[in-house]
Amino acid sequence: MTPAAIPMVVVGGYLGSGKTTLLNRLLGNTEGQRVAVLVNDFGEINVDAALIRSRSSDVIQLENGCVCCSIGDRLVQALAAVGERVQRPDLLVIEASGVSDPTRIAQVGMLDADFRLNAVVVTVDVSNIESHLRDPMIGDMLRRQIAGATALVLTKCDLVGAQDVEEAAEWLAEIAPRAAQFRAEMGCIPSSVFFDEAPRVARPFGHDGGGWKRRGSDALLHDAISSFFHRTTRRFHKQRLRQVLRELPAGTLRAKGLVHVLEKSSAQEFHVVADRVRIADAAASAVHPADAIAVADAVDAVESVLVFIGCFAPGDEALVRARLDGALAA
Helix, strand or coil: CCCCCCCEEEEEEECCCCCHHHHHHHHHHCCCCEEEEEEEECCCHHHHCCCCCCCCCEEEEEECCCCCCCCCEEEEEEEEHHHHHCCCEEEEECCCCCCCHHHHHHHHCCCCCEEEEEEEEEECCCCHHHHHHHHHCCHHHHHHHHCCCCEEEECCHHHHHHHHHHHHHHHHHHCCCCCCEECCECCCHHHHHHCCCCCEECCCCCCCCCEEECCCCCCCECCCCEEEEEEECCCCCCHHHHHHHCCCCCCEEEEEECCEECCCCCCEEEEEEECEEEECCCCCCCCCCCCCCCCCHHHHHCCCEEEECCCCCHHHHHHHHHHHCCEEEC
């Protein structure tokens, strides 16, 4: 039996934007999950690893990371070592250095079949975002970090006025229109941004303020993550389904499940993170979708089960269901 792929989250963000605070908050709220943290600091000494307070989780150190991903070979070796463990973690979090491109690190991780990408989370210091974006030395690098994110965490909001936070959110939405935005207070964001399973409603731990802001024509304010699932016994056209998954509503953090398509006789496992869509033959131990839905029977029966996790606006669920129906084979 092929073991299920380990969910992987890459955390990026410029120097001093709050990545380690975010990780410390996560490790204090693991909800009983085994979490491995791979820390890639810039320089000869890995200061970030020393600053991670929790030792109940596994902290793996990689030094001297850089923007050009020279860390690549050592990252591949570290990932291989984690994947070969008898007791595998429930989640691997990679903290990219402040001057690294988290999307490129995620791409390296996705080359290993033992892992699958759950999210690219990028922290943004709203108190300095305007000056950083205009800085000719770091502006382009910062834009690349933000553009590749599936979730943006706005930090240090308490240091500026509400109008400044709104303006920062608008700038970020222009750079990464499909990324969900969370306003963190001391690293507090919904834990389901990291963990594979999303409860029906996941509120930010530690406080009820902030929340997620969806940018678009409706610009609705949310303070929760929700999930819904879709089941059908009819087969999909694979390319039509792929197109639907590429055009999910803004704020969709994850989509996954088991589907049956006209072009294949066996069940297909699919995963969606941001605009990245993967549909492939289902592994013998395929990861079950969220909301504790039992899908083992769906492998034998011709039944597809699709799960969607995110910060959804009213009407998003109905829209997705209608598009999925449109992707079914006659």
